[in-house]
Amino acid sequence: MxxxxxxxxxxxxxxxxxxxxxxxxxxxxxxxxxxxxxxxxxxxxxxxxxxxxxxxxxxxxxxxxxxxxxxxxxxxxxxxxxxxxxxxxxxxxxxxxxxxxxxxAVNAQGAEIGRREVKLAVTSRAIVDPTRIESLRAIKSSNFDLARLIRLCEELNLAFATESYLSMAMLTRAIVDHVPPIFGKMTFSEVANNYGGATLKRELKHLDTTARNIADLHLHSQIRKKEALPTITQVDSSNSLDVLLAEIVVLLSD
Structure with missing residues (x-):
């Protein structure tokens, strides 16, 4: 260079x-x-x-x-x-x-070789730590099947690796909406407002407000004359998400 x-x-x-x-x-x-x-x-x-x-x-x-x-x-x-x-x-x-x-680049490569396929060549840090995913995978719960949660986490890592930031926002919201029954609640707002101490509540409320609002913005916005695509700074909720996943591991490992 x-x-x-x-x-x-x-x-x-x-x-x-x-x-x-x-x-x-x-x-x-x-x-x-x-x-x-x-x-x-x-x-x-x-x-x-x-x-x-x-x-x-x-x-x-x-x-x-x-x-x-x-x-x-x-x-x-x-x-x-x-x-x-x-x-x-x-x-x-x-x-x-x-x-x-x-x-x-991924899609252009597929078009250039005349095939209906895409090829990924990517090395990236993980938004969801692989050890956290392995901890979820090791859980044996008679009440909850974690297969979808684990796949959502894996796809979130893939979205980050390919700079698919719109997908990151949507996948983060999907995870948040998926897990309330683990905490004995119907909605994540109930979880964020009623579960844990002050520090834990703060992280969960971040997921329930900021991360959810950003996802809603990109999920429900209609086409405009001018767009500004999200950056990683906007959609990265990895710290709060790890706190949530760690709490799930604790709850289901008892």
């Missing part, structure tokens, strides 16, 4: 400033470098989602511009800078995988 080596070199040089520079100097140089990389990503990998990933990475700063940063603060900033550099180092492979796995 043309220009990547130069950007990586500039990032490596920034380490010296993080170790010895003033907070104002580090802040300005880090912001300039991140902006330069962001512009390069926008030109090199448009509509890939990489720009959003880059923008979401942790900040590289050493505190108040007029302050005196400690060694610990500088080490933390250097750790964050290393995260940026590793992300850049993995970008060529990730870009290739993404080109082969996004829905447009």
């Amino acid at each position: 043309k220009g990547l080596d130069e950007l990586s070199r500039l990032g490596a040089e920034l380490k010296t400033h993080v170790k010895f520079g003033t907070p104002l100097e580090v802040g300005m140089k880090a912001a300039g470098w991140k902006a330069r990389v962001a512009d390069w990503i926008a030109c090199t990998c448009p509509d890939s989602g990489f720009a959003a990933e880059w923008a979401a990475m942790p900040s590289i700063d050493i505190g108040d511009p007029l302050g005196f940063p400690s060694t610990t603060v500088r080490e933390h900033a250097e750790f964050n800078l290393d995260k940026h550099l590793r992300w850049l180092a993995h970008l060529p492979v990730n870009a290739q995988v993404r080109r082969l796995s996004v829905p447009e």
Whole structure:
């Protein structure tokens, strides 16, 4: 990828400033470098989602511009800078995988070879941790068949891997609507409002409100003159979902 080596070199040089520079100097140089990389990503990998990933990475700063940063603060900033550099180092492979796995590429490949089939070539992190799915699979319940829940989780991982973000929103809602009987309730709103302590309720209410509203938005919206497709930031409810699934494992493993 043309220009990547130069950007990586500039990032490596920034380490010296993080170790010895003033907070104002580090802040300005880090912001300039991140902006330069962001512009390069926008030109090199448009509509890939990489720009959003880059923008979401942790900040590289050493505190108040007029302050005196400690060694610990500088080490933390250097750790964050290393995260940026590793992300850049993995970008060529990730870009290739993404080109082969996004829905447009998958379907175009099928059309090009003249077959009514699609071929996936994808490596991705999991939205639902595979160990959580295995825990669900190991449950032997006489009251509930978890086959559909497990498949929904597996399809959610597949949707994430292929950047099928509309499907992610809908599958998350499907999971939420599927599980209330496990908690002895008819609806998930009843679960969210009545089950567990304050922390657990907060995560369940996130699924019942934010995640559900986002799914409704994409499920029921009619076609418009202009659309903005969802990003992973909008549809990722993985933390709250894992809390829900962990509670199901606890309930059904007794």
